[in-house]
Amino acid sequence: MGKLQTLTAGRVASLTGAVTRRPGTAAGERHSSGRITALQWASRLILPAALALWLLSLRHVDLAGMRDYGLLQVLPVLFWIALGLLALGFCLALAERRTTGGWFAGYVLGLIAVIHATPTLLYPTLRYSWAWKHVAVVDAVIRHHGEVPHADKLAIYNQWPGFFDLNAFFLQATGLHSALGYATWTPPVFNAVLLAPLLLLHRTVTRDRRLIWGAAWVYYSCSWVGQDYFAPQAFAFLLFVTVIALVMGQLPTSALYRTSETRAGRWPVGRFVVVMVLAAVIISSHPLTPLMLISALVALSLPRRNRRTVLPVLAGTVVLAVIWDATVARPYLSQNLGDFLNSLLKPDTNVVSGLAALGAAAPGQVVVSWIDRGLSAAVFVLAAVAFLARPWVRRTGLPLLLVAPVPLLAANAYGGEMIFRAYLFALPAASLLIAALLLGRSARPAPEPGRRPRLGVLAAYPLMLALLGGLMFGYYGKESANYFTQEEVAAGRFVAATAPPGSTVVSLTSAVPGLYLRYDENPQVQMDEQDLQDRRRLVEDPVKGLEGFIQRADPQQPAYIILSRAQAADLYQRGILPGGTVQRMDAALAKTPGFVPVYRSKDAVVYRYQGAKS
Amino acid sequence: MTTTRWGLALSGWVALAAVTLLPDALVLRAVVTTAFLLVCPGLAASRWARPGRRRFTDRTAVLETGVLALTLSLSAAVLVVEPLFLSGTFTVTRALLVLAAVTSVLALLPRPGGDRHREPQTAPDADPSTAGTGRSEPPDAE
Structure with a gap:
């Protein structure tokens, strides 16, 4: 059999002699065992x-x-x-x-x-934007002491909560503030x-x-x-x-x-x-x-x-x-x-x-x-x-x-x-x-x-x-598209910190760190998930393409549109929307009344829209 | 009763004390609770999963104990906190209390029929694991 070099106890085996030794096996070459x-x-x-x-x-x-x-x-x-x-x-x-x-x-x-x-x-x-999303879910589980209401498409996490409950428990037991550090x-x-x-x-x-x-x-x-x-x-x-x-x-x-x-x-x-x-x-x-x-x-x-x-x-x-x-x-x-x-x-x-x-x-x-x-x-x-x-x-x-x-x-x-x-x-x-x-x-x-x-x-x-x-x-x-700069993180956190509950958060893709922070309070709209017709309208006219998704915005519950570097990279990679859509939207929104740039850095911009009558 | 088993039995209560007495995010609290949550319930439970014969030099047994210590610890925590979260009765103290009690019980109670399954000690490589299976021999170490 000669089952000598095992993960387990080759040493024990060789001592017991319960093996067959032959040329080519470790036991058969014991004469050279001292040499490196x-x-x-x-x-x-x-x-x-x-x-x-x-x-x-x-x-x-x-x-x-x-x-x-x-x-x-x-x-x-x-x-x-x-x-x-x-x-x-x-x-x-x-x-x-x-x-x-x-x-x-x-x-x-x-x-x-x-x-x-x-x-x-x-x-x-x-x-990974998905890792950011899961950190946000853990955060929401802690805030709601369990099931997260108004979770929309993230409701699936309420039905299979083991991983999130475990992390929520771990964070509260250790007293750490966020899963971001170890995530x-x-x-x-x-x-x-x-x-x-x-x-x-x-x-x-x-x-x-x-x-x-x-x-x-x-x-x-x-x-x-x-x-x-x-x-x-x-x-x-x-x-x-x-x-x-x-x-x-x-x-x-x-x-x-x-x-x-x-x-x-x-x-x-x-x-x-x-x-x-x-x-x-x-x-x-x-x-x-x-x-x-x-x-x-x-x-x-x-x-x-x-x-x-x-x-x-x-x-x-x-x-x-x-x-x-x-x-x-x-x-x-x-x-x-x-x-x-x-x-x-x-x-x-x-x-x-x-x-x-x-x-x-x-x-x-x-x-x-x-x-x-x-x-x-x-x-x-x-x-x-x-x-x-x-x-x-x-x-x-x-x-x-x-x-x-x-x-x-x-x-x-x-x-x-x-x-x-x-x-x-x-x-x-x-x-x-x-x-x-x-x-x-x-x-x-x-x-x-x-x-x-x-x-x-x-x-x-x-x-x-x-x-x-x-x-x-x-x-x-x-x-x-998986890597995020500090500026992109700051944009996501800015929206989470300043958007009143009920605000609509619009992005082109999910490649926004912190997009889902407060997902239980703020409805999310991702344009790359919309029907082909809606996406086509957005490409033809970014402002008109957005209208249907932000029409309920008002000063109490405005809409926030996040445009960022990783979204541009994501769109470019997948081709769901034409390359340059982020830049074209930025240019179009910047000159459209009602869209107020409330955060801008080299890698991200956030527009607030408070409705046509504001 | 070995020191390890006594240590395991006490570990959950130490973690509970750390959570109760120490402030949030203190390094000592984080280390004590992390060590308990990642290792202790599973290590205590892995005793119950062992087939009769194990020896210290058996690296597979050590490997398996390590795997079970981690995965069962995480699993125990999930199975304790899920019902608490689902019923809206979760508190850290309750969850740790249950885990500490379970760990103590698993560590201190004698394993049912623990010695009955023990087999005569034979050399690992003399084990006839392929005998009677009709399978040709897996490759030897070369």
């Missing part, structure tokens, strides 16, 4: 060097230069050298059989830092924390340390969809991976050590309760993740040998989900049931909804979109090749987990997001399949087992670089 090889030296030196270069590269980055390609076009060469070095060092670490888990952890955490801490370190304010660091921290359940999941499938850490690296090299910010999705995804890891660990094919109970497919009561607790929190925190969980459990229950383990969890999850949907989430579901049923009947449009509307987008964004879709396709193709080339993976739950999100892809568009969410939920399984393809071997013994890892690395390095490159386009390519 050139490969080890290289991998140990490259990690700190790459991280130092990365930090140095962040000293002078001109964020104002971001356009079609976001951060890609403003990060210096040194940054890319650091990233390439990091990948090289990791491959060298993989090639050296005696690399310890600590070094692998250092490399993967280093990769997480480089990818996810870079925007946090560079940007002066919280990244800024959520992407790197979330990804670092996610590493633990990912390792646990991968550990249920293999004991090969290189495969486990290689899979973690592949996961972070391919996770471009950006669902790692301050949001219920990130929270629920962390719990999802944990639940799947616990279930996979309980399967008869699990590589974990098991007790007599688990061998018989029975759940220890405490462990089952823990899984149900996690499932309950997923169900009450996010609308989509429970469906993904149920889909994954259904897939895992397909092989007869798994059913005794999986069916109790599946049944419990379904019962809890039905209870939640029939009670707390009932208002939202009953209002939107028609849409859901309609989506079910149009699987073809659901699948392509996230791919549409590229026609008028910025040229660079078309390239970015094709590259991130190419990366996604490559991940599935590589996973499929692994299925064919590595027979041992077929007996694991990985292929089932890979395809589990597909039924949901056909069931609902999820606002055009479903295809990306399906990718996100398939990625933990896909990453280990890809690692098995790149680093593993088939069940046949290798003719020269001692040389095998180095050859594998030679082939894996360019591919790992390619995956990282694809990730960078998808993850950094839209940053000009």
